[in-house]
Amino acid sequence: MPKTKLQDIFFTALMAFVMVYAMICYNISLEKSGLSNDVFLIAFHEIIIMWPIAFVLEFFLVGKLAxxxxxxxxxxxDKPIFILLAISSMIVCLMCPIMSLIATILFKHAGVQFIAVWLQTSVFNFPMALFWQIFFAGPLVRWIFNSSLSLINKN
Structure with a gap:
């Protein structure tokens, strides 16, 4: 896990990218009624907006609160795995409705159905975000982070 401010920035940026990209692909797939190859490219149009927002939220607000x-x-x-799972779960509990709100504002064109669309988006996103964080993004980003630290420490 990050020990310095620079490490924290790198870790948070990487985690935000992996989570945001996956969640954008998931939401586009829901909108298109299925996953297709073009979803992976379409997602890059939204990630340039959503990734910086997620990074700022996580780094300055949600991380500490979580x-x-x-x-x-x-x-x-407690055992480190329990601490890790508790923090990761709390981050999802906070980030999911916030990022769903932002996505609803920017991409859903909800109009008078804004509250309903935001709630539906949050409910659809939460299980995927929690699953993705606990089983894929979290382990992958920690592995990349620890591998990069090992390479830096060798030099």
Whole structure:
């Protein structure tokens, strides 16, 4: 896990990219009634907007709040995996409705159905975001982060 501010920036940027890209692909697939090869390219049009937003939210607000909430359920003496899962889960619990709100504002054209569309988007996104974070994005980003630290420390 990150130990310095620069490491924290790198880790957060990488995690935000992996999560945002996957969630954009997921939402486009829902909109198109299925996944197709073009979804992966279409997603890059939205990621240039959503990735910086996710990074700023996570780095300056949600990360600290998620840790505070997680430590209401776990303690520093608990096994590291429980701490990791608690923090990751709290981040999803906070980021999912916030990012769904932003996506609803920017991309859904909800009009008078804004609240309903935002709630539906949040409900559809939450299980995917939690699953993706716990089983794929989190382990992948931690592996990339730890591998890059190992390479830097060798030099």
């Amino acid at each position: 840790k505070a909430l997680a430590f209401k359920f776990v303690s520093p003496e």
